[in-house]
Amino acid sequence: MIDETKLAFAHPEDRAQATAPNARDRISLRDHVVEVEIGAFQPERGTTQRVRFNVVVEVRPSDAFETDDVDKILSYDTLTDAIAAELAAERLNLLETLAERVALRILDEPAALRCFVRIEKLDRGPGALGVEIMREAADERPPASDRDAPHPRVVYLSNDAVASDQLPGWLDALEADGTPTILCVGPADMARPVSGAKPAQRRIDLLAIEQNAWVLAGRDPRCLVVSTRTELDWAMRHGRITVWAPSKIVLDAVEAPPAGPVASVRLAQWFAETMHAVEIVLAGAAPDGGADLPLRRVDAAAATLL
Incomplete structure (x- = not known):
């Protein structure tokens, strides 16, 4: 043989x-x-x-x-x-x-x-x-070209937006629109451990964001927390709304993106660019630096997101 x-x-x-x-x-x-x-x-x-x-x-x-x-x-x-x-x-x-x-x-x-x-x-x-x-x-x-993942809409939700009574209606509108949607959040408004080692603090900050992602998922069962590009691609192809847990993609990035609580919006903007998003929507938050893709802002209590 x-x-x-x-x-x-x-x-x-x-x-x-x-x-x-x-x-x-x-x-x-x-x-x-x-x-x-x-x-x-x-x-x-x-x-x-x-x-x-x-x-x-x-x-x-x-x-x-x-x-x-x-x-x-x-x-x-x-x-x-x-x-x-x-x-x-x-x-x-x-x-x-x-x-x-x-x-x-x-x-x-x-x-x-x-x-x-x-x-x-x-x-x-x-x-x-x-x-x-x-x-x-x-x-x-x-x-x-046919195997490439769809281009999503990335929506960053401030903590006020996560807690907003408008959230179910926003999710309804996002589902009805049909554009693949990935939700991003920052850390919760609570004290976090502090480490003098930058690599350790980086992981702590990313885990704080992931904890808040699960808080969002607990508010509505349509919010599926995912951490890998494979999971994101699958969810987008099957019409699922996802919440990005950033640790794996951030730590595996060739060009390290910003991380930490002060950079959570900028991190979402980096992620949107990485995913070749059609746009990024900031609900209850202001841009953090420039963005190389269409960007919209809405109030955390706005009746409509789209």
């Missing part, structure tokens, strides 16, 4: 002999090393480590050898660009997740038939620690 993954990274002559007469054309990226912050363990946060990529892509035959036309081939830049794009998208805990996303991004290219990805951490042990995967292009795989 042929070990396809092993052969993918073997010498081209070895693979040609093992797969003849059905060997496919391939392009490859070998020993591409990047400094990146990745990992599920606490010592891996706040620091970078070397990660090595090896990628092999089996491609459809073309007549590029006759025309010498670069537009008819799968460019090597596609491989490095796929890696760079996924590393920039968000901080990840698992090499498995990164390998999957890199492979699927490459397989979005029409010329790509099958993709082998090997990723190794070079600084976590006496040897290279890594994963290897193989993915094939699906015949009926939807284009990337």
